[in-house]
Amino acid sequence: MSLEYSLNVLQDKIKNFQDLAKERIFNLGKIRVTLINPDNQVEETKLTLGFYYLRNTIKEILESKIKLKDFNRLNQSIKRIFQRFIDTDELINFNKQHDLFKQLNENDSISPFKLLFCDIFHEKIKRDVFKDKCDKLKESLTNFHHFKEKFKELYSKIQRFEIIRDKFEQYQKIIESGNLKVLNEEKLEDIRLFRSFFPLEAYSNILIDIKNKTITKI
């Protein structure tokens, strides 16, 4: 995936978005957005013209050597358009009185943590298990070196979960059946990981004895 490819895709997305927005929202031209020009001058314009500006800016960037400072200005303008849409209730149904960061993260179409919001987590797993980890990740956003450590911790747990995910229903059935013989035939670490996704009170009759590498009933 090259830099030029990413910018071309972005330009196409903006074009499609512009066409769709013009088609569906008649009063789009009434909304004004602030754009940052390459000469650092700020310009207020109609939202519809804002899209033309973004597309043209990307074209210019693609034709010359791409510099971070130019993209920085482009991205600030894109962000203002995102912001304008989020601010406009009739366009996007966001309630800004609530935690927008949380709302965005809980949206399974754009969240970086899509897995946490998939059905299996929604229905069966205590999401609070991850709440602290997600909060710490959010708090560490000001420092990449802290962030990467927190991310590693959370991501490795999610990755391990992905590996046992296919066996999820099977583990649940075995634990609920109380058949210790079958349960002890499974990998102890996997059962332990599976168990960690549930609230403490769930399956509290099952004791995983790490020292003796056995699973027993209390």
Add this chain to the structure above:
Amino acid sequence: MESKEIVELITKEIEINSFLNISEFLQQNNLKNIKIKDLIKEIEENYNSQLILDSKNTEVYSYELVYNFFKLKMFKSLETGDDIDLSFDDFKAFKSEDVIRVFGTIDSEFIDYLMDKI
């Protein structure tokens, strides 16, 4: 061992640990007489959708790690209304072209998301 094979090993390690220091990784795995310059070239040319090098070519990050850092930064900026300045220290750990590339991808995804909402 060829550069490609070593980068494959790096990719496997990154899948679990999200980032690593190249020199330390080579040392820990007893990989001697390896030209780091060749590894960098291999990563940049053939693995840039999975791996991202830091600005000094000393550490390798998973694409997921950098993507999530940038995306959460963007979410945060939408929440606070503040602009993200990509020239700030927060982004100095990365090469400019990677910052542009990953942000371009995130912007595209967000525009797709807005398209569903209008």
